[in-house]
Amino acid sequence: xxxxxxxxxxxxxxxxxxxxxxxCSLFEGYFPDSNFPSDVAExxxxxxxVASWLASLxxxxxxxxxxxxxxxxxxxxxxxxxEFLKELGVDxxxxxxxxxxxxxxxxxxCAFDGKGTEADFMSMGSGVIYSLDEAEGDAYIVTNYHxxxxxxxxxxxxxxxxxxxxxxxxxxxxxxxxxxxASYVGGAMNYDIAVLRLDNCEALKExxxxxxxxxxxxxxxxGQPVYAVGNADAKGxxxxxxxxxxxxxxxxxxxxxxxxxxRLPEIRTDAAVNHGNSGGGLFNSSGELVGIVNxxxxxxxxxxxxxxxxxxxxLSLAQNILDTCGKASALRGGALARLGITAQESDSxxxxxxxxxxxxxxxxxxxxxxxxxxxxxxxxxxxQDTIVSVHLISTRNGxxxxxxxxxxxxxxxxxxxxxxxxxxxxxxxxxxDGETVVLxxxxxxxxxxxxxx
Numbered sequence: 001x002x003x004x005x006x007x008x009x010x011x012x013x014x015x016x017x018x019x020x021x022x023x024c025s026l027f028e029g030y031f032p033d034s035n036f037p038s039d040v041a042e043x044x045x046x047x048x049x050v051a052s053w054l055a056s057l058x059x060x061x062x063x064x065x066x067x068x069x070x071x072x073x074x075x076x077x078x079x080x081x082x083e084f085l086k087e088l089g090v091d092x093x094x095x096x097x098x099x100x101x102x103x104x105x106x107x108x109x110c111a112f113d114g115k116g117t118e119a120d121f122m123s124m125g126s127g128v129i130y131s132l133d134e135a136e137g138d139a140y141i142v143t144n145y146h147x148x149x150x151x152x153x154x155x156x157x158x159x160x161x162x163x164x165x166x167x168x169x170x171x172x173x174x175x176x177x178x179x180x181x182a183s184y185v186g187g188a189m190n191y192d193i194a195v196l197r198l199d200n201c202e203a204l205k206e207x208x209x210x211x212x213x214x215x216x217x218x219x220x221x222x223g224q225p226v227y228a229v230g231n232a233d234a235k236g237x238x239x240x241x242x243x244x245x246x247x248x249x250x251x252x253x254x255x256x257x258x259x260x261x262x263r264l265p266e267i268r269t270d271a272a273v274n275h276g277n278s279g280g281g282l283f284n285s286s287g288e289l290v291g292i293v294n295x296x297x298x299x300x301x302x303x304x305x306x307x308x309x310x311x312x313x314x315l316s317l318a319q320n321i322l323d324t325c326g327k328a329s330a331l332r333g334g335a336l337a338r339l340g341i342t343a344q345e346s347d348s349x350x351x352x353x354x355x356x357x358x359x360x361x362x363x364x365x366x367x368x369x370x371x372x373x374x375x376x377x378x379x380x381x382x383x384q385d386t387i388v389s390v391h392l393i394s395t396r397n398g399x400x401x402x403x404x405x406x407x408x409x410x411x412x413x414x415x416x417x418x419x420x421x422x423x424x425x426x427x428x429x430x431x432x433d434g435e436t437v438v439l440x441x442x443x444x445x446x447x448x449x450x451x452x453x
Contacts, residue, residue: 064090097287098227098239102171103210104129104289105281107231108143108196109179110163112150123147126230126237126280127168127196128212128289130318137204141168141196142212142318143279144294145187146256148194166196170203171237178203186321189256191264192294193314195321212281215288217310218412220247220267221358228271228293228306230280237280242271242306244290247361248411251307253295265411266307267291273306282308289315310411316418323421339417339441340374341367343387345410362408367430379428379441386431390416393440394424 068084071077077084081096108125125147130140148163167179180201187194198204224244232238246268255262269282273296282291291308347364367385370377390413391404405416420426420443430437 064088097285098229098283100210100287101212101227101229101281101283101289102237102239103208104212105171105229105237106141107169107171107174107234107237108141108147108182108279109167109169110148110150111165111167112161113164121150123150123163124231124234124276125278126276126293128279128281128292129209130195130212130315132204132209132211134205134207134209137199137201139198139201139204139209140185140318140322141182141198142292142314143194143196144256144292145189145192145194146294147279148184148187148196149189149256151256151258168196168198170209172208173203174231174236180204188317188321189260190262191313191317192253192256192262192309193292193317193321195318212289213287214311214315215284215286215290217267217290217312218409218415220244220290220310222247225285226269226271226290227283227285228269228273228277228280228308229283230277230293232272232274232276234276240272242269242304244268245270245304248310248409250410251295264294265310265313265414266295267310269306269308270304271306272304277306310415313411313415313418316415320418340371340376341381342369343410343413344368346386363410365407365410365413375441375443376428379439381428381430381439381441382432384432385437387413387428388431388436389429391427391429392416392419392424393427394421 064085065081068077068081071084077087082100085096106127106129108127110123110125112121112123125143127141127143127147130142132139148166150161150163162184166182166184168182169175169179180198180203182196182198185195185197203209222244226242226244228240228242229237232240244267248265249268250263251266252261252263254260267282267290271282273293277293278295280293281289282293284290289311291310292314293306293308295307297305297307343365345363346366346368348361350359350361352359365387367376367381367383367387370381370383387407389404389406392402394401403419405412407413407416422443425440425442427438427440430439
């Protein structure tokens with residue numbers, strides 16, 4: 001049976017229609033004032049912030065939370081619940097770290113103009129806050145390319161385009177009047193990643209949003225608990241729990257244009273992933289981002305196959321878009337091909353480490369083909385060379401920058417190449433006929449790069 005992998009976008013005028021009291025005139029002529037309950041509490045003389053007032057109403061729902069409240073009350077501890085858990089050596093009690101992750105996940109609503117060939121329509125998805133300037137109310141949002149792009153057509157005439165109107169909502173503020181207008185910065189269809197920008201948004205100045213904290217997705221462990229946080233079924237941000245089923249596998253999807261097939265490294269999880277989760281986060285139990293949710297498998301006899309683009313790739317690509325969008329130095333999809341190498345796993349084995357209790361996979365990555373027109377050929381890399389490691393020599397923000405990656409998995413090399421910029425040098429350590437060879441490759445020609453699309 002052919003496997004069908006679907007993007008987790010939800011399209012159409014769906015969600016709200018099921019729950020609205022259409023045409024109801026029960027409260028006609030009455031309008032709510034602007035006060036929240038916390039405003040009334042303040043008028044009664046209650047001190048403290050809105051957050052502290054709401055917290056005072058909260059009944060601790062776990063043993064650790066009760067222990068924390070008692071310790072604060074008797075003066076034996078002062079600090080946050082997170083600090084208390086860290087002192088006890090507890091990973092995530094009472095969902096504290098997942099609660100923190102809610103601050104960095106947003107709901108996204110996109111409107112598409114049919115351009116005169118079809119009806120207008122809406123689509124829903126999710127995103128994560130990549131960077132935030134709270135004082136200015138500015139932020140960059142990472143989401144999936146297919147969330148903000150439409151390939152809708154009328155007959156044989158294609159009308160592909162980025163959404164005409166993009167609106168973003170913070171958790172708990174997913175109602176009309178709380179939307180924040182976003183603009184499209186850039187994206188890579190071949191990797192299903194896009195970046196949006198928010199400017200001067202009052203909601204971002206209130207202190208409830210936070211930048212996402214990225215984990216090292218290369219170090220995931222099978223069976224590790226993870227949480228999918230996103231706008232599932234366009235009903236607002238929700239959380240589902242599961243484990244890492246596969247730390248990284250290559251999966252074929254239809255691209256956002258619904259015609260090209262793209263092959264992406266993906267984390268597989270059994271956490272429930274639904275339409276609308278696209279662009280949302282997959283988090284570990286410390287509230288750190290391990291992936292950007294982008295799809296699931298749908299077959300009659302398969303369940304629990306959700307997918308996420310590893311955070312190392314997604315965030316590196318997001319930074320690449322911000323650094324180089326619209327410039328000829330931007331790497332995209334066929335980064336290895338533009339380098340002039342077709343790389344492939346020629347062998348693989350598993351190794352169990354008694355000390356860490358973890359099973360590791362090591363792959364042998366070889367240069368299967370070397371294009372004579374590429375930078376790799378000019379540097380002397382040959383077909384059948386085993387790529388052992390890569391060492392980046394660059395400048396970032398006016399300061400020297402170096403980084404080494406051991407190429408024990410193919411995705412490590414793919415992720416690494418999105419860090420390369422025009423003018424950088426990458427030293428390839430190779431194994432050739434049993435001998436170690438180190439060859440520098442300088443990305444000094446525009447022809448070695450493609451523009452992100």
